[in-house]
Amino acid sequence: MTAYFVGKAYGVNLQEERSKNLGARNAGSVIGKGAFLWTFLGDSLKGVLIVGAGRLLHFEEWEIVLGASLGMIGHMFPFWLKFNGGKGVATFIGVGLALSPSLFFMMVVGSAITLSVTRSLTLSMLGGFLFYVGIIFYTDKLMLYFPILVAMILMIFKHMSNIKEALKKRK
Numbered sequence: 081m082t083a084y085f086v087g088k089a090y091g092v093n094l095q096e097e098r099s100k101n102l103g104a105r106n107a108g109s110v111i112g113k114g115a116f117l118w119t120f121l122g123d124s125l126k127g128v129l130i131v132g133a134g135r136l137l138h139f140e141e142w143e144i145v146l147g148a149s150l151g152m153i154g155h156m157f158p159f160w161l162k163f164n165g166g167k168g169v170a171t172f173i174g175v176g177l178a179l180s181p182s183l184f185f186m187m188v189v190g191s192a193i194t195l196s197v198t199r200s201l202t203l204s205m206l207g208g209f210l211f212y213v214g215i216i217f218y219t220d221k222l223m224l225y226f227p228i229l230v231a232m233i234l235m236i237f238k239h240m241s242n243i244k245e246a247l248k249k250r251k
Contacts, residue, residue: 081158081165082122083107086115095164103166120170127151127174142224148175149227156231156238167238168231169205175228176212183219187212202239202246209236 083102087094090111094102097110104123108116130151134144155171157163176184187208194207209232216225236243 081155081161082126083115083119083166084161086111086118086122090115095161100164101166102161102164104170105167123155123166123170124174124177126155127171127176128178129174131175131178145179145224146227148179149231151175152228152231153234156234168235172231172235179228183212183215186215190214198246198250200246200249202242203250205239206236206243 081102083094083104083106086107087102087110092111094100094106094110097106099106099109104116104120107119127148130148131144134147139147152168152171152175154165156165156168158165173184176187189208190211191204191208193211195201195204198204198207213229213232216222216229222229
């Protein structure tokens with residue numbers, strides 16, 4: 081939980097500020113751009129390290145995907161912080177880039193297309209997720225990536241208030 085430590089370094093408990101979320105967005109909103117950047121990089125690196133360690137240790141791909149998914153879920157629901165963590169986006173970005181850059185690129189394409197239509201980062205994330213899931217189905221990798229899909233559903237759950245707010249603004 082990079083935001084937890086970044087907050088401590090600035091003397092701020094992010095679990096008590098604004099969204100009460102331990103993620104880059106809240107760190108940036110409460111503390112500033114530097115806190116956003118440190119939190120984003122730390123949480124993304126966590127995802128990259130999980131995948132990289134699995135590959136370095138010659139784990140099978142399904143084991144790496146499962147470990148990465150558990151890392152994402154652990155980020156969102158850390159037991160040591162009473163299950164109040166981040167929303168998983170930065171960790172997912174690190175995992176996605178490390179697991180399959182081409183699959184991740186398709187998510188970026190979906191996000192960009194959705195952003196151009198909706199002008200909402202939250203809704204563009206959903207569009208990117210749809211592309212990501214679509215490519216997983218298209219490449220017949222559903223069984224391999226099933227744990228990632230579960231983590232993505234939990235990410236959507238964590239973002240539900242943001243999604244409702246973005247949809248309300250579109251009316």
